[in-house]
Amino acid sequence: xxxxxxxxxxxxxxxxxxxxxxxxxxxxxxxxxxxxxxxxxxxxxxxxxxxxxxxxxxxxxxxxxxxxxxxxxxxxxxxxxxxxxxxxxxxxxxxxxxxxxxxxxxxxxxxxxxxxxxxxxxxxxxxxxxxxxxxxxxxxxxxxxxxxxxxxxxxxxxxxxxxxxxxxxxxxxxxxxxxxxxxxxxxxxxxxxxxxxxxxxxxxxxxxxxxxxxxxxxxxxxxxxxxxxxxxxxxxxxxxxxxxxxxxxxxxxxxxxxxxxxxxxxxxxxxxxxxxxxxxxxxxxxxxxxxxxxxxxxxxxxxxxxxxxxxxxxxxxxxxxxxxxxxxxxxxxxxxxxxx
Numbered sequence: 001x002x003x004x005x006x007x008x009x010x011x012x013x014x015x016x017x018x019x020x021x022x023x024x025x026x027x028x029x030x031x032x033x034x035x036x037x038x039x040x041x042x043x044x045x046x047x048x049x050x051x052x053x054x055x056x057x058x059x060x061x062x063x064x065x066x067x068x069x070x071x072x073x074x075x076x077x078x079x080x081x082x083x084x085x086x087x088x089x090x091x092x093x094x095x096x097x098x099x100x101x102x103x104x105x106x107x108x109x110x111x112x113x114x115x116x117x118x119x120x121x122x123x124x125x126x127x128x129x130x131x132x133x134x135x136x137x138x139x140x141x142x143x144x145x146x147x148x149x150x151x152x153x154x155x156x157x158x159x160x161x162x163x164x165x166x167x168x169x170x171x172x173x174x175x176x177x178x179x180x181x182x183x184x185x186x187x188x189x190x191x192x193x194x195x196x197x198x199x200x201x202x203x204x205x206x207x208x209x210x211x212x213x214x215x216x217x218x219x220x221x222x223x224x225x226x227x228x229x230x231x232x233x234x235x236x237x238x239x240x241x242x243x244x245x246x247x248x249x250x251x252x253x254x255x256x257x258x259x260x261x262x263x264x265x266x267x268x269x270x271x272x273x274x275x276x277x278x279x280x281x282x283x284x285x286x287x288x289x290x291x292x293x294x295x296x297x298x299x300x301x302x303x304x305x306x307x308x309x310x311x312x313x314x315x316x317x318x319x320x321x322x323x324x325x326x327x328x329x330x331x332x333x334x335x336x337x338x339x340x
Contacts, residue, residue, distance in 0.1 A: 035307060035308045035338065035339070035340040036338070036339045036340070037308060037310075037311070037336050037337070037338050038336065038337050039334050039335075039336060039337075040076070040080050040326060040334075040335045040336060040337040041058075041060075041076050041080050041081075041082055041334065041335040042333065042334050043082065043333060044060065044062050044074065044082065044333045044334065044335065045062045045063070045064055045065060045070065045071075045072075045333060046062055046063035046064060046065075046066075046091075046099045046101075046330050046331075046333070047060050047061070047062050047063075047074075047315075047328040047329075047330060047333065047334070047335060048060075048061050048062070048063055048102065048103060048104065048315050048316055048328055048330055049061040049102070049103060049104035049105040049114075049115075049167075049316055049328070050316050050317070050318035050326050050327075050328055050335070051105050051106060051107045051112065051318060052107075052318055052320045052326075053107060053127065055078075056078040056320070057075055057076065057077055057078065057132075058075070058076040058318070058326060058335065059073065059074070059075055059076075059085070059105060059107070059112060059127070060073070060074045060075075060076060060082075060328070060335065061073055061102035061103065061104065061105055061114060062074060062102065063091055063099045063100060063101035063102055063103075063330070064089065064091025064099065064101050064102075065091060065093075065099065066091050066092055066093030066098075066099040066100070066101075067091070067093065068091065069088050069089060069090050069091060069139075070087075070088075070089075070091055071087075071088075071089030071090060071091040071101035071102045071116075071139075072084050072085075072086060072087040072088070072089060072102075072136070073085045073086040073087075073089075073102070073105075073112075073114060073125065075130070075132060076335065077132055081132070083132045083133060083134075083136075084136040085125070085127075085130050085134075085136055085137070086125060086136055086137045086138070086139055086141075086142065087136045087137075087138060087139065088138045088139040088140060089101055089102050089116060089139045090116070090118060090119060090139075092118050100117055100118050101116060101117070101118055102114060102115070102116055102117075103115040103116065103117045103164075103165065103166045103167065104166060104167040104168060104221075104267075104316065105168075106168050106169055106170060106176075107127070108170050108174065108176075110126055110127050110128040111124060111125070111126060111127075112124075112125040112126075112127050113125075113168060113176060115147075115165045115166060115167070115168060115178065116165070117164040117165055117166060117181075117182075119148065120146060120147050120148015120149065120151070120152075120163050120165055121144045121145065121146060121147065121148070121165075122144065122145045122147050122165065122176075122178070122189070123139065123142045123143070123144050124142060124143040124144070124145075125137075125142055145189075145194060147163075147165045147178065147180075147187065147189075147196065148163040148165060150187070150196045151163040151165070151180050151182070151183050151185065151187065152183075154183070154185075154198060156183060156185065156198075156201060157201065158184065158201065158203065158204060160182060160183055160184065160216070162182035162183060163180055163182040163183050164180060164181040164182035164183075165178055165179075165180050165187075166178075166179055166180065166181040166182075166219070166220060167179045167181075167219075167220060167221050167222055167267070168222065169222045169223050169224050169229070170224065171188075171224045171229065172224075172251060173190075173191060173192075174191035175188055175189060175190050175191050176188070176189040176191070177189075177199060177222055177224070177229060178222075179219040179220065179221065179222045179231060180219070181218050181219060181220055181234075183201075184201060184202045184203075184216055184217060184218060184219060185198055185199075185200070185201045185202065185219075186198070186199040186200050186201070186202075186219065186222065186229075186231070186249070186253075187199065199249075199253050200249055200253035200254075200255050202217045202218075202219050202231070202233065202247065202255070203217065203255075204216055204217060205217045205233075205235060205243055205245070206243070207238070207240050207243070208240055208243065209238065209240060215235050215236040215237065215238070215239075215240065215243075216235065216236035217233045217235055217236075217244075217245070218233055218234040218235060218236055219231050219232070219233050219234075219247075220232055220233060220234045220265060220266055220267060220268075221265070221266070221267040221268035221269075221278070221316075222268070223268050223269060223270050223276065225270055225274040226274070227251075228248050228249060228250055228251070229248065229249040229250075230246055230247070230248055230249075230258060230268060230270075230276050231246070231247045231248075231249060231255075231268070232244070232246050232247075232262075232265035232266075232267065232268040232276070232278050233245055233246075233247065233265055234264050234265055234266065234281070235264065238284065239263075239264055239284040239289075241263045241283070241284065242260070242261045242262065242263055243260075243263070244262050244263050244264055244265045245257045245258070245259065245260050245262070246258045246259045246260075246262065246265070246268070246276060246278065246299055258276075258299070258301060259276075259299045259300070259301060259304060261304055262278065262280060262297065262299070262304060263280050263283065263284075264280055264281040264282060264283075264284065264289070265278050265279065265280060265281070266278075266279050266280070266281040266314060266315050266316065267279050267314075267315065267316040267317050268317070269317050269318060269319045269325065270319070271298060271319065272322050275298065275299065275300050276298075276299045277296060277297070277298055277299075277307075277317060277319060277325065278296070278297050278299055278317070279294060279295065279296055279297075279311070279314040279315070279316070279317045279327060280293075280294055280295040280296075280297060280314075281294055281313055281314065281315065282294045282313055289313065291312055291313070292310050292311065292312050293310075294309075294310075294311035294312060294313055294314040295307075295308060295309045295310075295311065295314075296308040296311070296314070296317065296325070296327070296338065296340070307340045308338055308340055311327060311329065311336070312329050312331070312332055313329055313330060313331050313332075314327045314328065314329055314336075315328050315329070315330045316328045323339055323340050324337070324338070324339050325337075325338050326338070
């Protein structure tokens with residue numbers, strides 16, 4: 001070890017003498033390192049959701065190829081080795097070539113909750129029953145609940161006739177709060193009874209281009225900071241730039257805008273100061289999203305700060321340390337490790 005005061009030792013001193021908010025301000029000001037983006041795991045089949053556990057392992061949902069029941073839940077060790085944990089999830093492909101199946105996941109104690117958009121189902125998996133190298137379970141062996149039928153049967157003010165249970169978080173009383181990217185709504189599932197209700201809906205947003213006048217504000221991610229929910233959005237076609245807000249939702253479901261000026265937000269997590277980190281999927285170029293145009297953005301109520309740029313269609317983000325996070329690049333089949 002070097003016998004001098006390093007940025008790391010200075011940081012330890014700072015941790016003992018400052019609040020988390022002051023610490024984050026310090027990190028913001030010093031920025032001793034350029035962002036480092038490295039490939040952490042490869043060979044995955046359309047990875048999407050990322051969740052970490054107390055052992056430093058990552059749990060990844062893979063949508064599959066779209067042509068067979070080859071969606072799966074995988075475990076990645078801290079060394080980057082991939083093990084299948086649950087296999088046999090349905091995987092389908094749209095006429096446009098998009099692969100759909102498993103979406104995001106969240107860990108609650110030892111229970112991993114997984115969403116399947118095509119089936120409209122919530123799956124339950126006890127991670128304490130699995131060790132790296134064990135034979136994987138089959139999806140049909142897991143407990144599962146039908147969420148999609150409830151959503152499709154509900155009479156929304158802005159009716160889409162669709163359901164795509166996409167992302168979720170744990171909120172008050174241990175209840176699950178699920179964003180549906182088809183119905184543009186947040187569904188609450190009571191922890192004690194499993195009862196479903198509509199917590200709130202996300203209204204359309206204005207389209208500066210005027211054709212159409214409004215576009216859907218498609219919710220793609222949700223987190224709970226202990227006081228309120230923060231929800232990121234993608235917006236619908238033609239994906240107008242800087243028109244994908246981060247919303248805040250209070251405990252009674254009242255919704256307001258937390259921050260604007262962002263584009264095509266694919267996922268959200270919380271930083272060490274409970275301020276959101278979001279990933280921008282990419283820049284719409286008229287006929288497709290431009291390659292390597294994705295970003296990681298730190299958002300506050302006052303400003304947006306771009307921490308990392310040049311990512312290739314990032315679909316999810318999971319923060320595991322003060323300045324470390326993991327990003328899934330679905331089309332590349334990889335998980336990137338980002339230090340900033």
